[in-house]
Amino acid sequence: MKTFNIAVLPGDGIGKEIMPITVELLKQVESGTGGYRLCFYDLEAGADLYRRTGEAFPEETFEAASRADAILLGAMGLPQIRYSDGREIAPQLDLRERLQLYAGLRPIKAIPGIPRILADPRAEALDLVIVRESTEGLFSYRNTGDEVDDRIARDTMVITRPVCERLFDFSFQLARRRKAGGKPGIVTCVDKANVLSSFAFFRKIFDERSRRHADIKTAYSYIDAMALRMVASPWDLDVLVMENMFGDIISDLGAALIGGMGMAPSGDIGDSHAVFQPCHGSAPDIAGSGKANPTAMFLSAALMLRWLAECHDVQDAARGADTLQQSVEAAFRAGELIPFELGGQAGTEAIYTAVRRQMDR
Numbered sequence: 001m002k003t004f005n006i007a008v009l010p011g012d013g014i015g016k017e018i019m020p021i022t023v024e025l026l027k028q029v030e031s032g033t034g035g036y037r038l039c040f041y042d043l044e045a046g047a048d049l050y051r052r053t054g055e056a057f058p059e060e061t062f063e064a065a066s067r068a069d070a071i072l073l074g075a076m077g078l079p080q081i082r083y084s085d086g087r088e089i090a091p092q093l094d095l096r097e098r099l100q101l102y103a104g105l106r107p108i109k110a111i112p113g114i115p116r117i118l119a120d121p122r123a124e125a126l127d128l129v130i131v132r133e134s135t136e137g138l139f140s141y142r143n144t145g146d147e148v149d150d151r152i153a154r155d156t157m158v159i160t161r162p163v164c165e166r167l168f169d170f171s172f173q174l175a176r177r178r179k180a181g182g183k184p185g186i187v188t189c190v191d192k193a194n195v196l197s198s199f200a201f202f203r204k205i206f207d208e209r210s211r212r213h214a215d216i217k218t219a220y221s222y223i224d225a226m227a228l229r230m231v232a233s234p235w236d237l238d239v240l241v242m243e244n245m246f247g248d249i250i251s252d253l254g255a256a257l258i259g260g261m262g263m264a265p266s267g268d269i270g271d272s273h274a275v276f277q278p279c280h281g282s283a284p285d286i287a288g289s290g291k292a293n294p295t296a297m298f299l300s301a302a303l304m305l306r307w308l309a310e311c312h313d314v315q316d317a318a319r320g321a322d323t324l325q326q327s328v329e330a331a332f333r334a335g336e337l338i339p340f341e342l343g344g345q346a347g348t349e350a351i352y353t354a355v356r357r358q359m360d361r
């Protein structure tokens, strides 16, 4: 039986609150499904560790995480704890860059029962995926932008061919898997190719790679037009692929469409490593209050199981992913479990208990 080693990094703030219950659900799914084993090992990194030890992400912790089959991460960083030069502590970004996790997978899938921000009933079945390039683009100079004489500040956007080729292939393969499940099979390249040459290059490589995936349709959208479409008609979209900062912004917009940051899962995926974490941060304003919505973390764990199943061809792990996803959906379906984030009364424990109850059925 296949055993998957899972590195668990709860991190800071609400990360510490949503992680233990997620591991409990994963154990429950594993024992109910059978056919694979999960071996969890806890690792410490983040702002709180930095405050206590002066180190945010010790090298041995990085090494241990990189040896795992998958990494599950809560949230990292606290606004009041920073490096001496003022930078925020963000080991999750170090993981993305050092492990080359170029494909940021951000599913935007509505959960019926969660209050809809869009009145149109088609929003109830919203199901699109944003693939955010996560290692370069406008964020590649995040520590090295230059400033001249207090007069000019510059950051450079970097788009490279090898990363784009892998990113687009990933997006087309994703659209193919979704098409097999009844989705339209369309990848939309989102850019600003009418203004910046770096984006014209991005689009050129998209076109080149699309020829290798003739079964999948292609479409194009400038980022400004896409911002409008995400609000006006997101149900027409399937897979969207875009540069790092555009993806950062559009995925928050997408999260709003499905109920907020606490509902939005993500995976940062490379050729041989992957990190799964909710889209939100450590939410220090609600940490310790019991109000954190753990749903995005649960759904990120389901994404992890699905990715492991695909990489290692372990169908039981895919069944486990379905069980976890369906249990979350069933818990919310009646419309009575409304997270604090959405004006309701359901906190971390209540949401966990409701999902767990569905799983035990």
Ligand code: ATP
Pocket: 014, 076, 077, 261, 262, 263, 279, 280, 281, 282, 283, 284, 285, 286, 291, 292, 293, 294, 296, 341
């Ligand atoms: P980062 O820059 O680290 O991504 P952020 O500045 O975007 O973080 P978050 O920590 O994501 O901020 O929090 C933004 C707001 O959303 C806060 O008011 C926070 O309380 C709320 N929030 C975030 N995650 C959740 C959650 N899981 N449940 C409830 N509220 C949340």
